[in-house]
Amino acid sequence: MTDEITKIDTLVVGAGQAGVAMSEHLTRLGIPHLVLEKNRIAEAWISCRWDSLVANGPAWHDRFPGMEFKDTGPDGFVPKDQVAEYFADYADKFNAPIRTGIEVKKVERNLGRAGFRVETSEGVIEALRVVAATGPFQRPVIPPIAPQQSSLHQIHSANYHNPQQLPEGGVLVVGAGSSGVQIADELQRAGKKVYLSVGPHDRPPRAYRNRDFCWWLGVLGLWDVAASQPGREHVTIAVSGARGGHTVDFRRLANQGVNLVGLTKDFQNDVVTFQSDLSDNVNRGDENYLSLLDAADAYIARNGLELPEEPEARHFIADPACMTHPTLQLDLVAAGVTSIIWATGYVADYSWLKVNAFDENNKPKHQRGVSSEAGVYFLGLPWLSRRGSTFIWGVWHDAKFIADQIAIQRQYSEYRAADSGSLK
Incomplete structure (x- = not known):
């Protein structure tokens, strides 16, 4: 110019x-x-x-x-x-x-x-x-509950690149939408001890009856819904294309070794408190998942499509111990957690x-x-x-x-x- x-x-x-x-x-x-x-x-x-x-x-x-x-x-x-x-x-x-x-x-x-x-x-x-x-x-958002005076290594998910950039020790990932759940999975597979704070979320299947969920949202008219439901404007979506694409399953993540906790409530020195809502959040995610399966089955029957049945998609494994006996407080020092990744969105x-x-x-x-x-x-x-x-x-x-x-x-x-x- x-x-x-x-x-x-x-x-x-x-x-x-x-x-x-x-x-x-x-x-x-x-x-x-x-x-x-x-x-x-x-x-x-x-x-x-x-x-x-x-x-x-x-x-x-x-x-x-x-x-x-x-x-x-x-x-x-x-x-x-x-x-x-x-x-x-x-x-x-x-x-x-x-x-x-x-x-x-x-x-x-x-x-x-x-x-x-x-x-x-x-x-x-x-x-x-x-x-x-x-x-x-x-602009990445880190909520005001984040500890201000702390030796913890804290970054937003926008600044996370790979496990090697983090110091030795465990990681608390706050937020279990697509970013948080994929980062937690990657860190655990890299050998890190990981805690994942899970809030309310939608959990669509990656694919069902030989069709990706993107296809299902299209034929069911759900991409064209004109407004989000009241009270669900900020509900995240837990979906992943990693490793060829797979359905996010929090119970399987727990069995894999990720420690699931509820919504992060506050920090007092080195102790973090979580809401007692982990099971409720996971179960509501299941309801969202099953509702899409129901809609897909009805669409197939209504239109006479020949798509393979997939009854195993409705089978959930047993609730892991972190859901039946949830952690409500965690001493980060005692747990060996040295990093927090805030997968808490943007404004x-x-x-x-x-x-x-x-x-x-x-x-x-x-x-x-x-x-x-x-x-x-x-x-x-x-x-x-x-x-x-x-x-x-x-x-x-x-x-x-x-x-x-x-x-x-x-x-x-x-x-x-x-x-x-x-x-x-």
Whole structure:
């Protein structure tokens, strides 16, 4: 950029899966735009994920419609570095106008004229429209219960890469969604003593009756559910594509050697207290699992499909001792625990977006990504339009809708009456 102010129709902030998808659809519609990324394309996949991570959905499903993954079969689970490479290659395919290494510092609406003033690390841009495509994984969250004065090695899952980076000793993993359960499994297999704090969760089968759960959610219409159930907005999903993909089973994890505990309550010096909800959380996860099996069986019967029966999928092994006699307090020093990994999620950070597009809780106000502030759009957020909105394929479809809305607004802006006296 130069010292002169750059002017553009639409500015897209972020070049992860959301920004690349947005750029494709804007390009298709011939809408002039620019995508700014403060790091590299798909940087979060490169540097904010652990080394062995693979996509949680199979390659045939977790991709954009216009390109398949290289070097991974349709039923395989793509390694994270290949996912990042995929987005860079996809952007190259249509010559996406992406500028990397440029940070957007502030966006403000112009006064007395259309559009927004955008301050970046390399100058000022004026844009008629702004798409916030930074996604939901912006700022890692470690809850305030974390011990402040402690010799424990504490990191968020965003900063975990492999077992070798941790000091000698056991590990407490707090959070048993997809990240927490996979990290706990990897650490235990590497020889670490592991405690896994399990809260409320959904636990779908990896596959059932010769179909991946992604397929089941599709044919059952569950990807298109428009809103999460009240009280379950923050319930995590325990699913894994690791080692070729498998159903997460907390009882089997316990038998493998992972010490399961309930939701982490608080810390007093070196003693951590857990809620007495471990069995309830695991059992409710089982209910979620069985409900999908029931829906799948009903779909098969209703449609006369010939898919192999799988009665063993409904058999659970006996509750392990950690469930029948749960640990409610743990002296970390006595247990030899030297590290805590907080797999406790993220919050969005829109401190750079100084517009009237947020509610009293600083959450984006929008309808399918079209915000309450004219000219501002959000993309990549959970439940933006449906359950599938944060997934690779889901964000592509959300981006298409937003691009179409931008095109409609451009048509209104470009309207000129043929005869100024023709409208009465």
